[in-house]
Amino acid sequence: MKEIKVGIAGGRGLSTMLGFRSIEGVRVTAMCDLNEDRLNEAADKFGVEKRYRVFDDMLESDIDAVVIATPMQCHVPQAIAALEAGKHVMSEVTAGVSMDELFWLCECVEKYNKVYFYAENYIYSPQVQLVKRLVEEGFFGDTYYAEGMYMHNISNLLVYPDGKTSWRTYWQDGVRGNFYPTHSIGPVMQWFPGDRITEITTFSPGVRHPYGVKQDSGTTTMCRTAKGNLLNIRTDCTSPHPHNMDYYHLQGTLGAYRSKTHASDYHRVSFIGEDSPSHAMQWKPLEDYNEYLPERYKNASKEALGAGHGGGDFFIVKDFVDAVRGEAKPAIAAYTACEWTAVGLLSGLSVTNHEKHIEVPHFRPNMPLEEKKTPLD
C-alpha cells in the first residue's frame, strides 16, 4: 500500500494529528503556519521535519494531501492551489467566504479530480450518529422539523494575546448574518436523508452588543428543504450566554429528540408507543438506544477514543484517508459543503434586505454557468 504523506496548515489542524498517526501507511510529514513560533512549537511536539511559512511552498513538497485549518478567508484560495498542485484536500469549516468562491471551489474539484473533504466534525459526534441510525430504523417516522443552535461568544478571540487584531474581527464578527452555520446544519441534515436546503430567510434582532462590530446579536435562519421540511438554525457569537455549540432538536411523526443543553443534562428521545401515547409522551435517555450506534462507535479502539469526541475525531480522519485511497466517497463532499456554507452567506443578504426570502443555488456536478450567481444578482 502506497504511503500517504500529509501536510497540515494552521494549528487547528493538529486535531487531526492523532488520527493520522494511528492509521497505518499515513504520515504527517509537513506543517505550515505563518507564525513561525507556533509552527516550530507544533512541529517540534510532533516531530515533523518539513516546516513552511508559505502554503504554496509546502505544496511543492512531496505531500499527497493537505489539511487546511487556516482562517476562513484562506480556505478556498488554498484549496484551489492545493487541488491544482494535485493534492487531496481536507478543509476546515466553513467552505468559503463568498458565493463566487463556492462556485470556483466546485469547478476546481471537478477540473482537478482530487478528493475534497469537508471537515464538519460535529456530524461525527456519537449522538448525531445514533440519532441518524434511529431515523434510518424508522423510530421517528417521517422527520419534518429540526433545530440546530450554536451559542459561542467569541469576544475574547477578536484580538490575539499579543494585541494583534484577529481575522475573526473581520471575517466573522465583521459581517452580517450567520457566518458559521455548518456545525448546526451539518448534524441536522444527517436526519433528512436525500434532502437539500432550497430556500432561507434570516431574522435578526439587530446589533445589541457592545463590541463595535457589525455582527448581529444572533440570527435565526429558517430553511426550507426540497422535500418540504423545515430547519431552524440559530447562531449567536456575541450575546452573553454560556457556550452551547451543539444543541439540536428533531421532530418526526412518531417521536422527537432533544440534545442536552448543559453538563448535568442528558440527550433524550421520546417515541410513540403502548405506554407513551402521543398526548402523554415521556422523555427517555438517548443512551437507552446505544445498541443502534454504528459498530465502529460501539467497538471504538483505544486510538479512536484517544483522538477525542467519542471516536469522532478519529473517524473523520479515517474517512478522509479512505477517500484518498479511493475506498470510499468523501463523507461531506464539495457540493454539500457549499450548500451548507451558502446558507450562512445568503443569510447576510437576507438580514440586510428586510429578511428577504432567498433561494439557495443547487450545487451539483457541472452546474450551468447561468446558475452560478448570488441569488440577488
Ligand SMILES: NC(=O)c1ccc[n+]([C@@H]2O[C@H](COP(=O)([O-])OP(=O)(O)OC[C@H]3O[C@@H](n4cnc5c(N)ncnc54)[C@H](O)[C@@H]3O)[C@@H](O)[C@H]2O)c1
Ligand atoms: N471544526 C471546529 O470545531 C473548529 C474549531 C475552531 C476553529 N475552526 C476553524 O479552524 C480555522 C482556524 O481557526 P483558529 O481558531 O485555529 O484560528 P487562529 O487564528 O487561532 O489560528 C490560525 C493559524 O493559521 C495561521 N495562518 C494564518 N494565515 C495563514 C496562511 N495564509 N498560511 C499559513 N498559516 C496561516 C496563523 O498564523 C494561525 O497560527 C478556522 O477556519 C476556523 O473556522 C474549526
